Each structure stands twice: as structure tokens, then as C-alpha cells.
Amino acid sequence: MVIAKAWVLKKHFDGFPKTSDFDLKTIELPNLKDGELLLESVFLSVDPYMRPYSQWQMKEGDIMIGTQVARIVESKNPAFTVGAFVVGNKGWTTHFISDGKDLQHLPSSWPESLPKSLALGTVGMPGLTAYFGLLEVCKMKPGETVLVNAAAGAVGSVVGQLAKIGGCKVVGCAGSDDKVTYLKKLGFDEAFNYKTVKSLDEALRKASPDGYDCFFDNVGGEFASVAINQMKKYGRIAICGAISQYNDSVPQKGPYVQFPMIFKELQMEGFLVSRWNDRRKEGLQALLKWVVEGKVKYHEQVTEGFENMPMAFIGMLKGENLGKAIVKV
Numbered sequence: 073m074v075i076a077k078a079w080v081l082k083k084h085f086d087g088f089p090k091t092s093d094f095d096l097k098t099i100e101l102p103n104l105k106d107g108e109l110l111l112e113s114v115f116l117s118v119d120p121y122m123r124p125y126s127q128w129q130m131k132e133g134d135i136m137i138g139t140q141v142a143r144i145v146e147s148k149n150p151a152f153t154v155g156a157f158v159v160g161n162k163g164w165t166t167h168f169i170s171d172g173k174d175l176q177h178l179p180s181s182w183p184e185s186l187p188k189s190l191a192l193g194t195v196g197m198p199g200l201t202a203y204f205g206l207l208e209v210c211k212m213k214p215g216e217t218v219l220v221n222a223a224a225g226a227v228g229s230v231v232g233q234l235a236k237i238g239g240c241k242v243v244g245c246a247g248s249d250d251k252v253t254y255l256k257k258l259g260f261d262e263a264f265n266y267k268t269v270k271s272l273d274e275a276l277r278k279a280s281p282d283g284y285d286c287f288f289d290n291v292g293g294e295f296a297s298v299a300i301n302q303m304k305k306y307g308r309i310a311i312c313g314a315i316s317q318y319n320d321s322v323p324q325k326g327p328y329v330q331f332p333m334i335f336k337e338l339q340m341e342g343f344l345v346s347r348w349n350d351r352r353k354e355g356l357q358a359l360l361k362w363v364v365e366g367k368v369k370y371h372e373q374v375t376e377g378f379e380n381m382p383m384a385f386i387g388m389l390k391g392e393n394l395g396k397a398i399v400k401v
């Protein structure tokens with residue numbers, strides 16, 4: 073018999089999540105039935121969406137939502153071989169049973185030397201978010217200027233690199249000097265620490281005096297309110313995330329977007345990466361190819377130990393991660 077450990081949401085978050093909002097439980101897993109497999113999580117993802125989604129999609133006592141790279145340890149399903157790795161969506165748990173329908177194989181061309189944890193980051197959901205957000209929402213074109221915030225994170229770091237591959241000038245903002253150094257290393261044309269600049273408006277103007285064609289917004293709030301005024305005429309804004317607002321107990325108020333939207337004739341579109349689930353294979357293959365060729369680089373912030381999941385999640389929300397925040401069981 074296998075005993076799984078799982079983190080549950082003990083109490084709905086009120087403001088910034090606290091470690092006391094989580095509880096570590098043990099769960100006895102039953103024996104496998106025909107068609108089922110037993111898996112052990114090897115890497116787990118901590119992502120910003122868990123904060124807002126927990127509010128709408130979870131009740132207290134539920135296992136925290138989330139994805140993992142898992143190894144098959146026992147199989148009564150001929151389509152799945154013991155020892156193979158898959159991406160699961162079973163939440164913060166060390167072990168789980170599946171009938172295989174909700175599992176994604178890693179792309180077959182995955183090189184042995186490449187960390188499998190990338191299937192949760194650059195060659196996974198965050199990478200796909202960057203890929204489809206830039207191509208389909210921003211509709212970036214060579215020669216344009218792209219602005220991205222939370223630029224040293226899982227999505228933002230891929231956005232900047234794909235925009236460079238696409239022939240754009242890229243400006244990135246992040247919350248520490250080390251992150252800014254990293255962005256320069258990745259090939260960003262301009263990068264600055266939004267926490268230490270005297271004026272965000274001036275810093276954005278200095279980085280691109282002619283303004284921005286595309287704005288890939290991961291942050292929302294005050295940052296977006298300032299940046300929208302520096303869009304070029306007919307600019308496109310991809311509303312990917314609003315992490316500066318996820319922990320607000322009281323919703324932030326304007327400024328409002330109508331003036332720049334009208335007089336610069338802007339397009340602003342919110343999106344969820346799941347819109348392109350039918351093109352997942354295309355996106356993953358493109359991302360994997362660029363990673364293997366060294367055209368897209370990655371960094372992972374790996375926290376060791378399943379017991380540290382709440383800490384890793386809270387740390388990511390605070391900005392402690394460079395690249396993708398991952399937990400190694």
C-alpha cells in the first residue's frame with residue numbers, strides 16, 4: 073500500500089498567503105484497478121495562477137491545485153510503461169493514481185540531457201503562454217518594440233527571448249538588479265529594476281523613446297496604468313497576468329484605460345493559454361527546438377523537498393525566483 077503526502081488548503085488565503093494556510097496530510101492510496109497506473113511526483117510547479125484559482129475553484133480541505141512531472145512506478149495500463157515520465161495535473165501530492173487520460177507524455181524528441189522539470193516551465197505551460205501570447209495576441213512583427221514585465225520569470229523570460237528571435241527590440245522590467253543582469257545575458261536590449269527607478273514613466277521612456285508596439289503584461293495594476301500611456305498608435309497589449317493584484321483584499325482603483333485606448337487606437341486582449349490546447353504540440357515542439365539549439369535559455373529556481381512547497385509558492389509570489397519556480401520532491 074502506498075501512502076501519499078499532500079498539501080491541502082487549510083484556510084482560504086486572505087491577502088498574501090501564509091504557511092499556516094496550508095496543511096500536510098497523508099492519504100492511503102488503494103490498489104490499482106485494471107487500466108490504472110501509480111505515479112510519483114518528481115518535480116512540482118508553483119505558479120501565480122494558484123493564488124486566484126484557489127479562491128474560485130477550491131474549498132478549504134482540498135488538495136492544492138497544480139501540475140507535476142511524475143514517474144510511473146506501477147502500471148496496469150498497456151499504454152504506459154513503468155519508468156516513463158509524464159506531466160500530470162493532480163495537485164500538490166507526492167503520489168497519485170490515474171487512468172492515463174489526464175496525463176501528457178513529454179515530447180518524444182526530449183533529449184536525455186535536458187532536465188525534465190522544463191516540462192513545467194520553458195517547454196511547458198509558461199513557455200506556451202509566451203509563445204501564443206506573443207504570436208496570437210500581440211501579433212508581434214519584426215522591427216517592433218516589445219515591453220514585458222515580470223521579465224525574469226517563467227513566462228517573461230521566454231517572451232523576451234522569443235521576441236528577439238522574432239526580430240523585435242525588447243525591453244524588460246524585473247524586481248532586482250540580479251534579475252536585470254540576467255535579462256541582459258538573455259539578450260534583452262534594455263532592462264531595468266522597476267523597484268529602484270525614480271520614475272517608471274521616465275525609465276520606460278528612456279528605454280524606448282518612440283514608445284511600444286507590443287506590451288506583454290504579466291503584472292497589471294500601477295505598472296500597466298503607466299505603461300499604457302507609452303504605447304504607440306495601434307499598439308497591442310496582451311493581458312496575460314495581474315500578479316500585482318492577486319493578493320489584494322480590497323480591489324485597486326483606476327486610472328482607467330479609455331483615453332489611451334481611444335486616442336492611440338489600441339487593442340487590449342486578455343487570454344488564457346488553454347485557448348490553444350489544440351496547438352499544444354506545435355508550441356512545445358517549437359520551444360523544445362529553440363532550447364536544444366541554445367536559442368532559448370532557461371533558469372530554474374529549484375526548492376528541494378516536498379515539505380517546502382508552501383514556502384516555494386510564497387517565495388515565488390514575493391519575487392524570490394529567477395526563472396521558473398520548481399519544487400524537487
Ligand SMILES: NC(=O)C1=CN([C@@H]2O[C@H](COP(=O)(O)OP(=O)(O)OC[C@H]3O[C@@H](n4cnc5c(N)ncnc54)[C@H](OP(=O)(O)O)[C@@H]3O)[C@@H](O)[C@H]2O)C=CC1
Pocket residue numbers: 119120121197198201222223224225226227228245246247248251290291311312313314315316317343344345346388389390391392393395396397
Ligand atoms: N494567461 C495565462 O494563460 C497565464 C498567465 N500567467 C501569468 O503570467 C504572469 C507570470 O507568471 P510566471 O511567469 O509563472 O511567474 P514568474 O515566474 O514571473 O513569478 C512571478 C513574478 O512576479 C513578479 N511579481 C510578484 N509580485 C509583483 C508585483 N506586485 N509587481 C510586479 N511584479 C511582481 C515577481 O518578479 P519581480 O522580481 O520581477 O517582481 C515574481 O518573480 C503571472 O501574472 C501569471 O498569473 C501565467 C501562465 C499562464
Ligand SMILES: CCCCCCC/C=C/C=O
Pocket residue numbers: 120121139161197312313344345346
Ligand atoms: C493545468 C494548469 C492550469 C493552467 C492555468 C493557466 C492559466 C493561468 C492564468 C493566470 O495565471
